[in-house]
Amino acid sequence: xVKPMYKTIVLSMILLLLMVSSWIIYTYYLQSPAQxxxxxxxxxxxxxxxxxxxxxxxxxxxxxxxxxxGGATGTLLNKILLTGEGDIFITADxxxxxxxxxxxxxVNESIKVLSYVVLALIIPRGNPANITSLDDLVSKNVKIGxxxxxxxxxxxxxxELLVKNGIYDKVKDKLVIYGDVxxxxxxxxxxxxxxxxxxxxxxxxxxxxxxxxxxxxxxxxTMSCQMIAVLNTTKNYQAALEFxxxxxxxxxxxxxxxxxxxxxxxxxxxxxxxYSPEELLFNNACIGYAK
Numbered sequence: 001x002v003k004p005m006y007k008t009i010v011l012s013m014i015l016l017l018l019m020v021s022s023w024i025i026y027t028y029y030l031q032s033p034a035q036x037x038x039x040x041x042x043x044x045x046x047x048x049x050x051x052x053x054x055x056x057x058x059x060x061x062x063x064x065x066x067x068x069x070g071g072a073t074g075t076l077l078n079k080i081l082l083t084g085e086g087d088i089f090i091t092a093d094x095x096x097x098x099x100x101x102x103x104x105x106x107v108n109e110s111i112k113v114l115s116y117v118v119l120a121l122i123i124p125r126g127n128p129a130n131i132t133s134l135d136d137l138v139s140k141n142v143k144i145g146x147x148x149x150x151x152x153x154x155x156x157x158x159x160e161l162l163v164k165n166g167i168y169d170k171v172k173d174k175l176v177i178y179g180d181v182x183x184x185x186x187x188x189x190x191x192x193x194x195x196x197x198x199x200x201x202x203x204x205x206x207x208x209x210x211x212x213x214x215x216x217x218x219x220x221x222t223m224s225c226q227m228i229a230v231l232n233t234t235k236n237y238q239a240a241l242e243f244x245x246x247x248x249x250x251x252x253x254x255x256x257x258x259x260x261x262x263x264x265x266x267x268x269x270x271x272x273x274x275y276s277p278e279e280l281l282f283n284n285a286c287i288g289y290a291k
Contacts, residue, residue, distance in 0.1 A: 036064045036239045039085060041076040043092040044182030045117065045154065045199050046226055049262050050090070053250045057243060064239055072180040074151030080105060080231065087234040088244060090114065092181070092199075093153035093224035094285040106229035110241055112248050113290040114226045116263045117199040118273055118280065119154070119161055121213035122188050129194035134219060137162075137195065138170045145176050145184045145196035152180050153224060158197035160221040185210075200273060201261035217279040225286035266290070 042050050047070050054066040069076065069086075073096045080086050080100075089106055091097040100106045123131050129142050137144055147155035155177070162168035176193055178184040181202060188196045189206035195213075196202075203212040228247060230240045251257045251264035263269050266277045 036236045037067055038064060038087040038234075038236060038240055038243055039067050039069065040088040040090065040243075041069050041071075041080065041086055042090040043073045043076065043153075043226075044070060044180050044185075045092050045201060046090050046114065047182065048205060049115070049251065049257055049260065050247070052256055053247055053254075056250070057246050061239075061242075064243075066243070070182070072148060072151040072155075073153055075180075077105075080233070084233055086231045087236060087240040088228065089231050090226065090228045091153070092226055093157070094227055094283050094289075095224070096153060097227040097229060098285060100229070104232065106231055107237075107241075108229075110230040110244055111289050112228055112244060113286055114228045114248060114264070115251050115257070116223070116225050116266055116269060116282065116286065117201050117261070118223055118269075118275065119157055119197060119220060120200040120203070120215060122185065122196045122198045122202050123194070123211050123213060124188055124191040125209050125211065127211060128191070131195045131213065133213070134165055134167060134215065137174070138167050140194075142174060142194035143176050143192075144171060144174045145178060145187050145193035145198075147181045147184045147198075148177050148179055154181050154197075154199050155184075157221060157224065161197060161215075161219070164221050165219055204261040214274050217275055220280065223280055223282045223286070225282060225290075227285075227289060 050068060058064060058066060073092045077096060077100060080089065089100060097111060101108055121131060129140060146158040149155040149159050159168065162171060178187060181198060184196050185198055185202040185205055187193045189209040200212060203210050228244055230237060230244055234240045251262055257264060258268065261272055263272055270276050
């Protein structure tokens, strides 16, 4: 028969174990850092880069989850205005970012240049229409893919390219308009258009299915840049700012972006394209916000 004193000791030990277990559960589960979800809006031109970088960031920050919403920059801006939600905004050009700044949607101090890309002619594998230059867009009966100029910056720049070279009126009836750069690049890879005017990185998305034709630098309009900033709607400012800094440094210093056509530093543009930095004219915002 167990003596009352031993019963008391056993009960006390059981109670102590229960208290310790409760404390462990409370400390390591209930009191663990809550998971932060960062909502990032991105245009297709940055999507593949962002996917890869986000995985690395989340490995370094297990309590952060990156949720990506893709689409043409203009469409994304409308979503931000309608929902009032989001943490980070990435634009395919400087104009949409400056507009977002004027509208009070982004934290101005967080605006940074993310990458530089240039326009090029992207053709299906084998070049069935035998496209070699802009002149062929005029002389040949071809389908020319472009992203929607009203919402996609690279669609607008494609039109600027055609206007600058005096051939827009001659080819406008040959244009096939798609929702964004991603959709346009896909049509080229499938051979559903003969050529598309796209950012050069689109070729890297379909290396086995497309080829690239570089243009004379004098034919190119003023180039833009891809920009990133923290949205004023964020509820996780420090985490969002940390991701912005991570992504900017990732593009500049990690080998993956350069291997896939992304240029984070203008000094490296000649390692991806046939151009030197001096041959291309970039908007002043693409220089000022790179510092």
